[in-house]
Each structure stands twice: as C-alpha cells, then as structure tokens.
Amino acid sequence: MKQKTVIASALISATLLFAQTATAQNMVWKEQTIQLKQTPQKLAVYELSALDTLNALGIQAQVIPDTSFPNQLNVYNGNIATKAGTLFEPDVTVLSAQKPDLIVLGGRSQAKADTLQGIAPVLNLSPDTDNLMPDLKARTELFADLFGKQAQAAKRLQIIDTKQAKLKAQTKGKTALMLFTNKGNFMPHAEGERFGYVYEFSGLKSVLPVVPPKDPNAPATPRPEAGSPEALAAKAKADARLQAAVAAQPDYVIVLDRGAVNTNEYTALEEWKKNPILNQSKAKIILVDANAWYLVGPGLSNTEFMLDELIKGTQH
Incomplete structure (x- = not known):
C-alpha cells in the first residue's frame, strides 16, 4: 500500500507539473517531457483507453487506427476521423501526411514511439493497472489540463469514485x-x-x-510444442x-x-x-x-x- 501511495503521489505531481508549465507548452508525464508548440488541434490516438478518456471529455481525435470501436467509442466506426494503420502498427505515410500536433500511443503501439518521433511529439500513455485508480485520475487530469476540461474531468471522476465505493460496499x-x-x-x-x-x-x-512480479530482465520462455x-x-x-x-x-x-x-x-x-x-x-x-x-x-x-x-x- 505504501508503494502505491508513493506512485500515486508521483503521478499526481506529474499532472500538476504540466499545469504549472502549461504556458510554456511542456507536457510532463512520468519520465516523458513533451514540448508542444500550442494546444493540439489535431490528435492521433492509438491507445484506446486514452481515446475513451478524450471522448468522455468531449475531445475528438482526428487520426485513429483502423479497428473496431466498441461501446462508447462506436462513433469512431464512422468516417469522422482518418484511419492510419492498426493498433499495433501506425501507418507512417498517412500520419506524415496528416501532420498531427500530438501522437498518443499505449500498450499495443508503444514500441513504435521512436519511429514516429519525427512526425510529431509522441506521448506514451499506457495504463498502469497495478495502480489503476490513481493512474486513471492522473491520466484524465493530464488531458483535462491540456484542453481546459478540468470541471468535466472532476465531475466524471467523482462519479467513478462514488460507484467504486458502492461496489466495495457490496x-x-x-x-x-x-x-x-x-x-x-x-x-x-x-x-x-x-x-x-x-x-x-x-x-x-x-x-x-x-x-510476484516477473523479472523484466529474465529471458522469454518459449511456448512448448503442442502435445510435447x-x-x-x-x-x-x-x-x-x-x-x-x-x-x-x-x-x-x-x-x-x-x-x-x-x-x-x-x-x-x-x-x-x-x-x-x-x-x-x-x-x-x-x-x-x-x-x-x-x-x-x-x-x-x-x-x-x-x-x-x-x-x-x-x-x-
């Protein structure tokens, strides 16, 4: 619990640091410092949890992966955004032509960060499910500060807190x-x-x-052959x-x-x-x-x- 409290504090501090330096357009998230020329007008989003948060705050992405969008994201199954590659493999050619102001990656696409750096600033916003609730709040507040959606974010986060308390009581x-x-x-x-x-x-x-957590430096274990x-x-x-x-x-x-x-x-x-x-x-x-x-x-x-x-x- 102590470790999670420390992590939560670090995440919140990262969001606050962005808020304090917003006029300089420096977005700070964990070990990342993203320099923006202005508040992004064109977003390319390849992390669906981030797209979900943006959508909940009323912020539309202009470039998205070519995939199926379920539930609250089903609006993106239409033609409201340019499709550029997949969740795992963003299309560099299409992205370059679209010239986004910010590219948001996550778990499935984060390995492509270096490849995309030359197109636009890249933010890796992979969720941390080991610290799910404080991480959700920090990721939400990061976008809220960037786009001036603090009131909407606070309201939605309060609803989530209330529902989680109800669930835990049950x-x-x-x-x-x-x-x-x-x-x-x-x-x-x-x-x-x-x-x-x-x-x-x-x-x-x-x-x-x-x-216990796996050793990140341990070699991958090959899957055994069926029937072996x-x-x-x-x-x-x-x-x-x-x-x-x-x-x-x-x-x-x-x-x-x-x-x-x-x-x-x-x-x-x-x-x-x-x-x-x-x-x-x-x-x-x-x-x-x-x-x-x-x-x-x-x-x-x-x-x-x-x-x-x-x-x-x-x-x-």
Whole structure:
C-alpha cells in the first residue's frame, strides 16, 4: 500500500507539473517531457483507453487506427476521423501526411514511439493497472489540463469514485476468481497477473495467492510444442491451479471471454459446462464485456462501464 501511495503521489505531481508549465507548452508525464508548440488541434490516438478518456471529455481525435470501436467509442466506426494503420502498427505515410500536433500511443503501439518521433511529439500513455485508480485520475487530469476540461474531468471522476465505493460496499467480505478464457482454456488470474487488478478495483478478495512480479530482465520462455511432454506438464500444472481455485469456493467467478473480442460471440458459458473442474463451482458467474475489459481498458468512460458491470453482477 505504501508503494502505491508513493506512485500515486508521483503521478499526481506529474499532472500538476504540466499545469504549472502549461504556458510554456511542456507536457510532463512520468519520465516523458513533451514540448508542444500550442494546444493540439489535431490528435492521433492509438491507445484506446486514452481515446475513451478524450471522448468522455468531449475531445475528438482526428487520426485513429483502423479497428473496431466498441461501446462508447462506436462513433469512431464512422468516417469522422482518418484511419492510419492498426493498433499495433501506425501507418507512417498517412500520419506524415496528416501532420498531427500530438501522437498518443499505449500498450499495443508503444514500441513504435521512436519511429514516429519525427512526425510529431509522441506521448506514451499506457495504463498502469497495478495502480489503476490513481493512474486513471492522473491520466484524465493530464488531458483535462491540456484542453481546459478540468470541471468535466472532476465531475466524471467523482462519479467513478462514488460507484467504486458502492461496489466495495457490496463486495465486502466476499471472494472471487478472475478467469481469462480462450477457446475452452480457462486461465485463473491472481493479483499480480494481467487481469488481477480486478480484486483491488472491486474490493473482492482473491482465492489465489498474489503472484510476484516477473523479472523484466529474465529471458522469454518459449511456448512448448503442442502435445510435447512440456506442454502436457504445463497443462497439468494449470489444471491443478484451477482446481485449487475452484475448491476454495469463491463467491464470484468473473469471466473474460477473449473469443468475444470484436465478434461478440460469447462461448465461455458453454465451454464452462464441458469443464469437469468448473462444474464443481457454486459461484455466481459474472460474464464481463470482452471489448471493454480486453480491448479498451481503463479509460474514463470505460472504467465507469466496468464498475457498472460489477455492481450489477454482485448485487445481492
């Protein structure tokens, strides 16, 4: 908790530093200092949580990736913005022709930052889900200060705080298991894993122990070949972990169906019925919106949507 408080303070300080130097048009975010000639008039945005926050504040992007935009972002499925590349691979030629004032990247596109620096200032606004709420507030306030949307941001953040408090009041003393599923494979996520932020976010207690952070300098482990002894051993280990989680009889199982991303074809519940381990569970199942949780992530509007899902799912 002490570490998270320190991180939260650093994020807030970064936003305040930008506010103090706005007249010089220096945007400071974590280790990044972005020099802007003026308040950006043309935005290129490749991080969907950032696009979601901008959209919630009434700020439109002019250049976006060519992808499907779900829920609150569906306005971008029309022709209101130029499509330039993908979420992973921005189109350098189109971006150069569009001449944006600021390019916002994130998790899927952040590796392209150096490639795009020559076109326009680049901001890496990848969400930090280990510190989801303070990070959301800091990222929102960064845009609010840049575009003069402080009042709108404060109002929306207050709504989120109120909804999170309501959710945590509902979940007090309750346990949960977060399951990421894809094509019949059910993978538990504990705190410290990709979707393990759901526990602190919701107030639910994980039935699995915390997973320590990975060593960023450790070499990548190759995926074992299907049917190999290594693959069979990995599956046995995964089944044992799932068995242990189900045996703990969590009050809720939150299910994120990867196969439904961009397709809205949810098969997780049918696959659940075929799984002998999961059939032992007496938990209430909360099937969350795959696009919201997997594709968009913690933007200003989408975070409220995610809270609404969990509030509804945990109502007594």
